[in-house]
Amino acid sequence: xxxxxxxxxxxxxxxxxxxxxxxxxxxxxxxxxxxxxxxxxxxxxxxxxxxxxxxxxxxxxxxxxxxxxxxxxxxxxxxxxxxxxxxxxxxxxxxxxxxxxxxxxxxxxxxxxxxxxxxxxxxxxxxxxxxxxxxxxxxxxxxxxxxxxxxxxxxxxxxxxxxxxxxxxxxxxxxxxxxxxxxxxxxxxxxxxxxxxxxxxxxxxxxxxxxxxxxxxxxxxxxxxxxxxxxxxxxxxxxxxxxxxxxxxxxxxxxxxxxxxxxxxxxxxxxxxxxxxxxxxxxxxxxxxxxxxxxxxxxxxxxxxxxxxxxxxxxxxxx
Numbered sequence: 001x002x003x004x005x006x007x008x009x010x011x012x013x014x015x016x017x018x019x020x021x022x023x024x025x026x027x028x029x030x031x032x033x034x035x036x037x038x039x040x041x042x043x044x045x046x047x048x049x050x051x052x053x054x055x056x057x058x059x060x061x062x063x064x065x066x067x068x069x070x071x072x073x074x075x076x077x078x079x080x081x082x083x084x085x086x087x088x089x090x091x092x093x094x095x096x097x098x099x100x101x102x103x104x105x106x107x108x109x110x111x112x113x114x115x116x117x118x119x120x121x122x123x124x125x126x127x128x129x130x131x132x133x134x135x136x137x138x139x140x141x142x143x144x145x146x147x148x149x150x151x152x153x154x155x156x157x158x159x160x161x162x163x164x165x166x167x168x169x170x171x172x173x174x175x176x177x178x179x180x181x182x183x184x185x186x187x188x189x190x191x192x193x194x195x196x197x198x199x200x201x202x203x204x205x206x207x208x209x210x211x212x213x214x215x216x217x218x219x220x221x222x223x224x225x226x227x228x229x230x231x232x233x234x235x236x237x238x239x240x241x242x243x244x245x246x247x248x249x250x251x252x253x254x255x256x257x258x259x260x261x262x263x264x265x266x267x268x269x270x271x272x273x274x275x276x277x278x279x280x281x282x283x284x285x286x287x288x289x290x291x292x293x294x295x296x297x298x299x300x301x302x303x304x305x306x307x308x309x310x311x312x313x314x315x316x317x318x319x
Contacts, residue, residue: 105169169203178194184204
């Protein structure tokens, strides 16, 4: 285990190995301090040669993603409403219209909240929408007489349910989804969440946990009294009223959030317009678009060789 500098060689060799160099064997590295030093410097040289993406390229990528989102939105809103009702629920119309009027959002499905009585299969598989008969559905407060009349048609396992407001929104960026998620949480929809798909689709689900699900009959036989059904409907109607209040809070919070965002965007544009460094940068990017001969190398030279001016002076977008 010779060599003039064993400790230094051992250290450099370990770093070289971690860097994953395959140009030399361990024996060659150990016997040649010069080779060790070259292997040690190689990762840093390679890193130095990697150039950060230019703001122009980043802006172009964002524009392309924005155009793709606009296509998704146009396709989604042009499709027919395939829900049972065939239209947006009355209590959810304002929220849906406000979101769809914004360029960064569009809704894919919604339900303002409902009381329903379903007759599920008796095979013990639970209440599944595709394997049950809907005996009663209402988006308004429900009365006992309507439920008792609907129960006459039950032949399996009748279940009374209250399902609160739910809304699915596709968002242009993750930051847009986070803004909407904060609005949902502040409005009482604490079970809301964000999902990012493989194709880059960012979805927000607005939902809460104050639901209700109670079995009323088994194999067509009623298991509870009318008095108990009346009690359940009182609870369901209270939940419906609270659900409506939350929708109103969500709409108001959403309006305020969008107003703040508009003000923030306006201020950012004013700052960008009045910033001489940013104006110089924009002119240079325009020149680059008209003159392909401006390369990444010449751009870096204009910045002083280190590219530090890019991140400090170029304002892309304030989502």
